[in-house]
Amino acid sequence: EIVLTQSPGTLSLSSGERATLFCRASQSVSNNNLAWYQQKPGQPPRLLISGASSRATGFPDRFSASGSGTDFTLTISRLEPEDFAVYYCQQYGTSPITFGQGTRLEIK
């Protein structure tokens, strides 16, 4: 199975700053079938990005994502208080689907 490694494990930033989260796959993700999710405490994950770069409905354009092959990036251009959460990447190009271990984005 494809192992996804997210870095950093925890990212401490202030509102207004730029956040960059990484997701590296153990082998190439087929058709760039990579998604990102946002999870807040006590809630299920929420789809943020699909197809490596397509933003889901309801998320503002300060969220962007890119990447291909084995290296993917999620960027939040200017952090708002509601953006502090845990972010997971997921690949769905090869069965079984797998998730990264998550990056916790916390307020500095």
Next chain:
Amino acid sequence: QVQLVESGGGLVKPGGSLRVSCAASGLTFNDYYMSWIRQAPGKGLEWLSCISGSSGTKSYADSVKGRFSISRDNAKNSLYLQMDSLGAEDAAVYYCATGGNRYIEHWGQGTLVTVSS
């Protein structure tokens, strides 16, 4: 809108069994692959199993293969996960979700399974 509501979680003894269910609404249920995904307390997400719309295709993670069984009843818009031989490592919130061979667009709120004597 799509709504997925899990039920059936609770406390079970090690070695015991439990069946969790998911009631779906707001979608053409039999058009969707469905999955079960779990999250242990304070941990990440683990995909467990998925089933095609017709129930013709089922897949399992190695961690639950042979112990867990996924099924669905399209007439009732319901998804199930039968869990046997439960151990402490199975304690988690169990999420019902649309998809299984793609990104997960819809998630339920989850049902908590606790394994303890």
